[in-house]
Amino acid sequence: MRAFASNxxxxxxxxxxxxxxYTAFLALVVIGMTTMAAFQFCHIxxxxxxxxxxxxxGEHGDEMSxxxxxxxxxxxTHFHAFVxxxxxxxxxxxxxxxxxxxxxxxxxxxxxxxxLAGDLLAPWLIRYVAGAFAYAQLLAWFAEWIGFGAFxxxxxxxxxxxxxxxxxxxE
Numbered sequence: 001m002r003a004f005a006s007n008x009x010x011x012x013x014x015x016x017x018x019x020x021x022y023t024a025f026l027a028l029v030v031i032g033m034t035t036m037a038a039f040q041f042c043h044i045x046x047x048x049x050x051x052x053x054x055x056x057x058g059e060h061g062d063e064m065s066x067x068x069x070x071x072x073x074x075x076x077t078h079f080h081a082f083v084x085x086x087x088x089x090x091x092x093x094x095x096x097x098x099x100x101x102x103x104x105x106x107x108x109x110x111x112x113x114x115x116l117a118g119d120l121l122a123p124w125l126i127r128y129v130a131g132a133f134a135y136a137q138l139l140a141w142f143a144e145w146i147g148f149g150a151f152x153x154x155x156x157x158x159x160x161x162x163x164x165x166x167x168x169x170x171e
Contacts, residue, residue, distance in 0.1 A: 002119055011097045012158045019159045022094060026152050029091065033148060040140045040141055048134035055134075057125040077120055084116055091151035108154075112147025115140050 011022065040046075044054045053060045058141035092109055100108070118140025125133035 009097050010099060010158070011094065011155050012099070012162045014159065022159060023156065025090070026094075026156055029087065029148075029152055032087075033145075033152075037145075041081055048131075049136050049150065050132035052126060052135035055123050056131055068123070073127060076123070081120055084120075088112060088116055091148060094155040096152045097160070098154050100154060108147050108150040110147075111143050112151060115142070115144030115147050119144055 011019070037123070045051055045060070050060060052058070053065060055068050057065050059065075065093065092112070096105060098105075118136060122133055122137035122140050126137060
């Protein structure tokens with residue numbers, strides 16, 4: 001972790017063992033993100049109407065659902081706030097150790113955090129304020145996907161493909 005304290009630390013210069021560990025972590029994150037997408041789009045639903053029904057209750061097709069209780073929302077928020085904070089912290093640290101320019105880097109960090117914060121807040125707003133916040137939920141999901149996608153893809157590119165290009169510069 002001391003390496004991250006240095007302003008000059010870059011993933012592409014990391015030792016092979018370190019790159020393997022980070023790559024394994026990122027592979028597990030991709031599995032987590034894939035199951036998150038499946039849950040978001042299959043269980044909750046990919047449309048504002050389905051999202052509202054999931055949190056506020058109602059009928060969808062032949063299925064009827066009940067409104068999420070305060071306790072259900074509290075349990076999900078509690079768990080996700082802690083777990084996703086750690087995932088965001090690790091992914092953000094890996095991302096800042098890349099050669100991405102400061103402006104786009106900051107934009108991705110804010111986008112990822114904003115999406116995550118929105119994903120935690122929107123269910124409460126949908127359930128207790130108005131169903132129209134389902135659009136905020138969708139926006140949060142897309143922001144989270146774009147930000148976290150960058151947090152995974154860019155470090156992988158830097159660790160494996162950019163480093164290889166540096167080792168064999170064009171003549």
